[in-house]
Amino acid sequence: MTSYREKKVITIGIVHELTGLSERKIRYYEERGLIFPARSKRGTRKYSFSDIELLMKIADKREEGVQTQEIKRDILKKKSSKHLRDEMLRGQLNAHFNIRKSQHNGRSAP
């Protein structure tokens, strides 16, 4: 999969245009560990569309008065629940295909 959404290719100026956030804020959220841009060879930050979406969620939280530390926790929680979901999904798929296999083979899978 090419995954344009995850590819880090957008400079901070464009991120500012797209989100309305000041460059200062964007850099600060990185400093606080909420976001992790890649770096080009000469050190300029590069963001993905996914990063931009996250930044907009962060901006919403901040407007509600939520502190960056809180937001960071939420992000980590969300991330781990996604991993969990993916693992459960994988588990179900494996079960499914094992069943299909055993039906086809007339015996249980190895």
Added chain:
Amino acid sequence: MTSYREKKVITIGIVHELTGLSERKIRYYEERGLIFPARSKRGTRKYSFSDIELLMKIADKREEGVQTQEIKRDILKKKSSKHLRDEMLRGQLNAHFNIRKSQHNGRSAP
């Protein structure tokens, strides 16, 4: 649809990193009408992932010795054949749904 692929957000330096093409070449292909970056407020060029893919195709053609004018023709031809395909597809879908409608209603669609 958000269409990350078509969104023009990538600066020429990153395009250079991604394609290996010199900035001179990238600008020249624009001058010849092969590619159409957007511009930021202060005039810096912005490219989409789609543009980058097209640039790589252009680079291949150029390596084969094809002139920019030829390449431009190919691009236009490809574009119009896509439009044609889309129109035919739309036609088929319309026909399909008209049939389904008339089956459900017991009469032909308006």
Added chain:
DNA sequence: CGTGTAAGGAATTCTGACACG
């Protein structure tokens, strides 16, 4: 804590031009 700002330097981007071919 979160954000603005002025500071200075380094890297980026732009345009129009000359070169070679």
Added chain:
DNA sequence: CGTGTAAGGAATTCTGACACG
């Protein structure tokens, strides 16, 4: 025709710091 390069200016980005609160 297609591309490199040197030129000069304008805009971008970076870091570390001070300010306010």
